[in-house]
Amino acid sequence: MIDILIKNLPIIVVLCPLMMSLLVVLIPNIFFSWALTTLSTFLTFLFSILLYQEIQIHSHISYALGKWMPPIGIEYIIDKVAIIPIIIISGISFLATIFAYKIMPEEIEKKSISKVYSLWLLAIAGLLGLVTTGDAFNLFVFLEISSLASVALVAIGAHKDKQALVAAYNYLIIGAVGATLYVIGVGLLYGVTGTLNMADLTNRIADINNNRALIAGFGFMIIGIMVKAAVFPLHIWLPRAYAYAPSAVSVLLAATATKASLYILARILFSIFENSEDLVNNTLLFVILPLSLLAMFAGTIMAIYEKDIKRLLAHSSVAQIGYITLAFAIGTKASIAAGFIHMFNHAIIKGGLFIAITSIAFYINKRVTVNNLSGLGREMPITFFCFVLCSLSLAGLPLTAGFISKLYLIKASISSDGIWLAVLILISSALSVVYLWKIIEVMWMREGKKIVKKENPTIYISLIIITFLNIYFGLDASLVVNGSFEAADKLIGDIK
Amino acid sequence: MITIENFILITILSPLIVCVLTPFTSKNTILRDFLGPIGGIISSWGALNIMNSALNNQNTTLEIVKIAEGVSIGFEVTPLGAIFGLVASFLWIFAAIYSIGYMRGNKEKNQTRFYAFYAMAVHAAICIAYASDLLTLFIFYEVLTFSTYPLVTHNQNETAQKAGRLYMSILVGSSVILLLPAIIWVWVATGSLEMSQNGVLEGKLDAAYAPLLLAMFVFGIGKAALMPIHKWLPAAMVAPTPVSALLHAVAVVKAGVFTMLIVLTNVFGIDFLAKTGASEWLIWLASFTLLATSIIAIYKDDLKARLAYSTISQLSYITLGGALASSMATQGAALHIITHAAGKITLFFVAGALYVGAKITKISDLNGHGMSAPLIFLAFFVGSLSIIGVPPMVGSWSKFFLMLGAADSGYVVVIGVFCISTILNAFYLMEIPARAFFFKKEREINIKIPKLILIPTLITSFLTILLFFFIEPFQNLTSMIVSRI
Numbered sequence: 001m002i003d004i005l006i007k008n009l010p011i012i013v014v015l016c017p018l019m020m021s022l023l024v025v026l027i028p029n030i031f032f033s034w035a036l037t038t039l040s041t042f043l044t045f046l047f048s049i050l051l052y053q054e055i056q057i058h059s060h061i062s063y064a065l066g067k068w069m070p071p072i073g074i075e076y077i078i079d080k081v082a083i084i085p086i087i088i089i090s091g092i093s094f095l096a097t098i099f100a101y102k103i104m105p106e107e108i109e110k111k112s113i114s115k116v117y118s119l120w121l122l123a124i125a126g127l128l129g130l131v132t133t134g135d136a137f138n139l140f141v142f143l144e145i146s147s148l149a150s151v152a153l154v155a156i157g158a159h160k161d162k163q164a165l166v167a168a169y170n171y172l173i174i175g176a177v178g179a180t181l182y183v184i185g186v187g188l189l190y191g192v193t194g195t196l197n198m199a200d201l202t203n204r205i206a207d208i209n210n211n212r213a214l215i216a217g218f219g220f221m222i223i224g225i226m227v228k229a230a231v232f233p234l235h236i237w238l239p240r241a242y243a244y245a246p247s248a249v250s251v252l253l254a255a256t257a258t259k260a261s262l263y264i265l266a267r268i269l270f271s272i273f274e275n276s277e278d279l280v281n282n283t284l285l286f287v288i289l290p291l292s293l294l295a296m297f298a299g300t301i302m303a304i305y306e307k308d309i310k311r312l313l314a315h316s317s318v319a320q321i322g323y324i325t326l327a328f329a330i331g332t333k334a335s336i337a338a339g340f341i342h343m344f345n346h347a348i349i350k351g352g353l354f355i356a357i358t359s360i361a362f363y364i365n366k367r368v369t370v371n372n373l374s375g376l377g378r379e380m381p382i383t384f385f386c387f388v389l390c391s392l393s394l395a396g397l398p399l400t401a402g403f404i405s406k407l408y409l410i411k412a413s414i415s416s417d418g419i420w421l422a423v424l425i426l427i428s429s430a431l432s433v434v435y436l437w438k439i440i441e442v443m444w445m446r447e448g449k450k451i452v453k454k455e456n457p458t459i460y461i462s463l464i465i466i467t468f469l470n471i472y473f474g475l476d477a478s479l480v481v482n483g484s485f486e487a488a489d490k491l492i493g494d495i496k
Numbered sequence: 497m498i499t500i501e502n503f504i505l506i507t508i509l510s511p512l513i514v515c516v517l518t519p520f521t522s523k524n525t526i527l528r529d530f531l532g533p534i535g536g537i538i539s540s541w542g543a544l545n546i547m548n549s550a551l552n553n554q555n556t557t558l559e560i561v562k563i564a565e566g567v568s569i570g571f572e573v574t575p576l577g578a579i580f581g582l583v584a585s586f587l588w589i590f591a592a593i594y595s596i597g598y599m600r601g602n603k604e605k606n607q608t609r610f611y612a613f614y615a616m617a618v619h620a621a622i623c624i625a626y627a628s629d630l631l632t633l634f635i636f637y638e639v640l641t642f643s644t645y646p647l648v649t650h651n652q653n654e655t656a657q658k659a660g661r662l663y664m665s666i667l668v669g670s671s672v673i674l675l676l677p678a679i680i681w682v683w684v685a686t687g688s689l690e691m692s693q694n695g696v697l698e699g700k701l702d703a704a705y706a707p708l709l710l711a712m713f714v715f716g717i718g719k720a721a722l723m724p725i726h727k728w729l730p731a732a733m734v735a736p737t738p739v740s741a742l743l744h745a746v747a748v749v750k751a752g753v754f755t756m757l758i759v760l761t762n763v764f765g766i767d768f769l770a771k772t773g774a775s776e777w778l779i780w781l782a783s784f785t786l787l788a789t790s791i792i793a794i795y796k797d798d799l800k801a802r803l804a805y806s807t808i809s810q811l812s813y814i815t816l817g818g819a820l821a822s823s824m825a826t827q828g829a830a831l832h833i834i835t836h837a838a839g840k841i842t843l844f845f846v847a848g849a850l851y852v853g854a855k856i857t858k859i860s861d862l863n864g865h866g867m868s869a870p871l872i873f874l875a876f877f878v879g880s881l882s883i884i885g886v887p888p889m890v891g892s893w894s895k896f897f898l899m900l901g902a903a904d905s906g907y908v909v910v911i912g913v914f915c916i917s918t919i920l921n922a923f924y925l926m927e928i929p930a931r932a933f934f935f936k937k938e939r940e941i942n943i944k945i946p947k948l949i950l951i952p953t954l955i956t957s958f959l960t961i962l963l964f965f966f967i968e969p970f971q972n973l974t975s976m977i978v979s980r981i
Contacts, residue, residue: 392642397642398631399639410680422677422680426673426677445649474563478565482564
């Protein structure tokens with residue numbers, strides 16, 4: 001029994017939320033639909049941990065779906081790279097589900113709750129499928145599953161604020177354009193190589209030199225994924241979507257959605273096209289590097305001038321995605337590892353910040369703007385304390401997870417002769433202190449109104465866990481650092 | 497028999513424990529208030545033992561956590577660290593007693609929070625003193641900045657908010673943008689974050705880059721308050737006086753110059769500096785800061801602002817001593833950490849006493865009040881003499897060594913700088929007792945000074961005399977900072 005489970009883990013991780021989402025929709029009761037969702041995300045997380053242990057032994061698991069052998073059939077691949085986003089997505093979605101219990105019924109109609117949880121699980125399944133699949137077209141399918149579910153989830157925010165509809169529509173259209181670009185790219189590649197299996201693609205691309213269709217296909221795929229990953233300037237769907245989605249949805253999306261796409265980006269650049277070095281290197285140097293730098297500064301500056309806190313955090317996400325793509329763009333083993341380290345750390349940082357801010361929104365029962373925060377530091381000490389710690393982590397202060405990201409990112413850029421990059425990274429992260437401090441100062445300094453509601457354990461439990469993770473991975477980062485270095489090792493091998 | 501490793505833990509942890517216990521004792525104010533002095537006594541007991549072991553040339557290291565491969569937090573005993581650790585923990589005893597008098601006398605709000613963060617700041621300063629590598633140093637450098645923010649903005653009004661912003665933006669900004677990349681540069685160049693007694697960069701770093709890296713360190717260490725990044729120190733004077741006394745005359749700023757000295761001696765190594773001349777520009781910058789801020793101090797009528805500028809000037813003595821890159825000058829700089837601390841904390845204590853006793857903040861308001869609080873002005877007089885460098889006050893020793901060092905390194909002009917600065921010191925510090933004792937009284941004020949303020953002030957001023965005669969162990973210790981080959 002256990003054997004069968006272990007053998008089929010790669011597909012079970014995806015199927016668990018997918019199947020449960022079909023079940024949840026049938027349960028009208030608020031509590032039970034939540035409980036089932038929690039159970040399902042918990043199981044998914046558990047399976048990911050099991051998968052992680054399997055990976056430590058086998059280091060590469062290939063699973064042929066329906067026993068149709070690749071490259072004809074669809075292949076699922078779990079290796080040391082894929083396990084990082086799998087752990088991030090399943091872990092964060094579990095925490096976000098716990099957090100959703102109290103928050104969700106406040107913000108949406110009671111009768112549609114089970115539908116929301118169904119979409120919620122569908123989105124998670126889509127994201128997990130995205131990172132496990134080894135088939136370029138199957139990836140498109142999961143991309144669409146996760147996007148459409150997320151769009152619907154954002155649109156549900158309309159119960160509280162009609163702006164959510166606009167946000168969801170934007171997200172839908174731009175997301176669809178991105179997915180279309182990606183599938184055009186896949187089509188071109190299929191035309192040239194005659195395969196959709198990623199590993200097979202890698203081998204066949206090696207034999208083709210300077211084929212225009214190949215280059216065009218690469219371009220389409222990269223741009224399509226960059227839209228999904230919200231790489232500047234293709235990020236415009238993101239701030240609105242995060243800001244107007246229901247609170248719990250913002251937490252889920254902010255911490256996980258772009259991570260999956262960033263992982264795909266790394267896969268395309270360093271794995272599928274590993275044999276077209278010139279093409280990839282030029283893309284890194286002339287496209288991704290400048291865009292990442294722009295993202296770092298544009299995102300940060302937008303955040304400084306933003307009054308609405310959820311949007312502020314969304315802009316900050318754009319900047320943080322810039323750090324990750326910058327790490328990829330430097331293209332050495334150390335820097336790619338730094339990118340994965342930050343991918344993980346950013347998920348726990350942004351998750352924490354969004355949980356803190358949305359629980360504040362729950363207590364004050366208004367949109368959270370800078371001015372609404374006056375004096376909340378004293379009213380909600382636990383939330384405030386966790387918010388401060390997560391902010392310090394985002395700014396990259398020592399003893400927090402964020403510091404580890406910065407440390408390795410800067411070390412990687414200095415050792416690849418990019419001391420100017422290191423200085424730019426630091427200037428941008430010093431600027432990020434400005435917007436975080438703006439929030440903390442208002443909460444700490446100004447006198448505010450009393451709020452009636454007391455802080456509720458079901459809400460702050462996830463916050464405390466995630467804040468603890470921020471500190472823990474700042475003190476003992478060996479797990480993340482080693483994992484990321486192994487991933488980078490796997491991705492670019494011994495070439496560089 | 498307690499091992500030195502345990503003494504390190506005792507010294508480091510006692511302020512942290514005080515910090516943690518303070519919120520739980522907020523109901524019992526007597527217990528809460530006296531946690532500080534008790535913690536100080538235990539901590540300085542540990543620091544004394546550590547100093548003893550440093551004198552016996554024992555080498556002790558203690559690794560606390562290993563964050564990742566080659567990145568860890570750990571502590572070790574160095575001669576310079578032993579000195580700074582003792583200064584911070586020992587003066588904390590008196591500053592803690594003084595703060596009880598001050599906070600009660602002034603009826604300040606949020607006292608529990610104040611005491612907790614006060615202890616936290618001391619903890620960070622002591623951790624800096626015993627840091628074994630650059631990362632540990634950097635981490636506690638930042639902890640120190642963040643733990644002092646609630647103290648600087650204690651009054652929670654508009655001025656405090658503005659000052660707090662300036663304080664954070666300069667200190668965090670400079671350390672994150674310049675100090676951190678400089679540390680990582682050293683890491684990339686040498687392959688480790690360790691420091692060693694004679695520097696680690698020789699042969700690892702191209703001499704042409706040395707001035708650039710040094711500049712990144714110098715301007716990254718904002719706490720050393722070299723011009724043009726000194727503005728945060730006068731701004732931080734909005735804090736209650738115990739904060740200005742212990743933190744902005746001793747712990748925080750000394751952490752800055754301590755880091756500076758460590759970088760100059762244990763990262764660059766004075767031989768490397770002397771050979772490449774990488775620190776020559778720093779000599780002139782420090783000299784300029786030293787004189788310019790002394791002149792600014794003359795024009796400040798606010799007592800605390802004048803003391804703040806005087807502090808900046810005195811900190812530059814220490815940086816200058818390190819930059820001269822000779823063994824004698826380094827000794828002088830290290831001794832100046834002790835001597836200036838004892839003198840300046842006394843002066844700040846007096847400033848706070850006058851504020852509590854009669855709400856006096858301006859020097860021009862002091863005319864003729866000398867006899868209404870003679871002991872407090874006497875303490876100020878003694879402290880000033882020490883800062884100026886008049887024997888038999890301890891300040892004379894460090895100035896003596898600094899001047900010898902300047903001669904040793906062949907910078908005769910610098911001796912002139914020290915002399916001019918001494919005259920300026922006398923000019924702006926002596927004005928205060930002079931006004932108090934010899935000027936005509938303009939109005940009648942009753943200065944009532946609580947005992948808890950008076951006693952620590954008198955003790956620290958007496959300390960400046962006492963140390964003059966007992967400087968030998970410290971001098972032995974400083975001579976070990978730079979071992980000659």
